[in-house]
Each structure stands twice: as C-alpha cells, then as structure tokens.
Amino acid sequence: MYTQLKNILPAERFEELLSIGTEKSVLAAEYFIKAGETPLKIAYVINGLFRYVYTKENGEEFTKGIIAENNFISSYSAMVLKQASYFSIEALENSQILEIKWSSFNELLEKDVFWVRFLMKLVEKGFIIKEKRERDLLLLDAETRYKNFLAEFPGMGQRVKQGIIASYLGIQPETLSRIRRKIAF
Numbered sequence: 001m002y003t004q005l006k007n008i009l010p011a012e013r014f015e016e017l018l019s020i021g022t023e024k025s026v027l028a029a030e031y032f033i034k035a036g037e038t039p040l041k042i043a044y045v046i047n048g049l050f051r052y053v054y055t056k057e058n059g060e061e062f063t064k065g066i067i068a069e070n071n072f073i074s075s076y077s078a079m080v081l082k083q084a085s086y087f088s089i090e091a092l093e094n095s096q097i098l099e100i101k102w103s104s105f106n107e108l109l110e111k112d113v114f115w116v117r118f119l120m121k122l123v124e125k126g127f128i129i130k131e132k133r134e135r136d137l138l139l140l141d142a143e144t145r146y147k148n149f150l151a152e153f154p155g156m157g158q159r160v161k162q163g164i165i166a167s168y169l170g171i172q173p174e175t176l177s178r179i180r181r182k183i184a185f
Contacts, residue, residue: 001046002098004070013114017044020104024097026050032089032097033075039085040102042074048095049159051168054087063167065129066092066153066160072122073097092160142171143179 006014026032026048033039035055050073052064064087067073075085079102108115136145146169150157157165166176 002044005044009118013118016108017100018098020108021098021100024099026091026095026097028091028093028095030091032073032091033085035086035088036084038083039075039079041099042072042076042079042102042105043097043099044072045069046096046098048097049092050095051090051092051160051164052087053090053167061167062170063164065133066156066164066168068153068156074102076123076126092164137170142169142175143183145169145171146176146179147183 002014002018005017009017021044023046024043032043032050033041045067047069049069050067052067052073052075054062054064056062067089073089075087075089078085105115105119109119136148140148146165149165149169162176162180163173166173169176171179
C-alpha cells in the first residue's frame with residue numbers, strides 16, 4: 001500500500017509520517033483543495049489520480065499537472081504564503097490518500113533536519129517537473145508533447161479523459177484527435 005514511500009523512508013520515519021496523517025478516500029470529481037481556499041494540508045497519494053486545474057470564470061479549464069499514486073499533492077506556494085490557491089486539486093478517479101496537516105508536518109520540520117531534507121527533495125522534484133513542462137510547452141510541437149506524455153505517463157491514456165489530456169498538452173481536443181489518428185497509422 002505504501003511500498004514506494006516505505007522504500008524512500010527509514011522504518012521509524014515512515015511510522016512518524018503515518019502518525020501525523022489520516023487515511024482518506026477521495027471520490028472521482030471531488031476536490032482535495034479548491035481554488036480560492038487557503039490550503040492547510042498536503043497529501044500522499046496512496047492510489048488514484050489527481051490533477052491540478054485552473055478554471056476561468058467562463059468554466060474553461062487548464063490542466064497544470066497530473067499526479068498519480070506515490071506522489072505528494074499540495075498547493076505549496078499558497079500554503080506557504082498563507083493565501084488562497086489559484087488552482088484546484090481534483091481527483092480524476094476514486095483515490096486513497098494520506099492527508100497531513102501542514103502544521104503537523106511543520107512540527108516535524110522544527111524537530112529534525114531529516115524532514116527538512118525530505119521536504120527539500122520534494123520541492124526539488126516539483127521544480128524539475130515544472131521546469132521541464134514549461135520547456136516542453138514553449139519549445140515542442142503538439143505531436144511531440146503528446147508522444148512525450150505517453151512515454152512519461154504509461155497507461156495514462158486509458159485513465160484520463162482525452163479532453164483533460166488535451167488541456168494538459170495546451171491544445172484543443174480536436175487537435176489531439178488528429179494527432180492520435182496520425183500516430184495510430
């Protein structure tokens with residue numbers, strides 16, 4: 001259930017993290033955090049799938065990120081700055097998470113440098129993903145972005161609606177349909 005997390009944390013650290021978390025279920029289409037809320041929590045995705053999504057006033061959506069199991073989810077900058085999140089975190093399928101209050105995690109940070117290093121690794125990972133995503137959106141054509149998506153997220157084409165994939169790639173659904181037809185031949 002926590003295989004990946006157990007592999008990166010020593011046993012006593014794993015238990016420490018479990019002790020401040022609460023296992024929860026999040027149904028598909030439910031939100032872990034909604035835009036406009038000031039987030040006070042993070043979560044480890046035990047199983048399931050989430051997306052970070054910006055929504056314009058007219059309802060148009062832009063998928064900022066897709067997060068699968070064995071990763072943490074949060075609206076980190078909003079939480080650190082104690083301000084409203086600009087994006088929502090939506091479950092794309094029924095999911096199980098370990099929800100952790102940010103205040104409880106901060107207590108760990110204050111007590112032990114191990115957790116500061118752990119958080120630094122998470123922030124570094126997020127930064128690297130963000131930097132690559134920006135580079136891809138700026139420099140690569142839509143077909144290459146789609147091929148990279150399939151390589152980076154194996155099996156995700158069956159788990160995620162095509163409209164959400166198109167939104168993540170920064171293209172219209174019709175464009176994604178054309179690309180899919182083209183590479184199927």
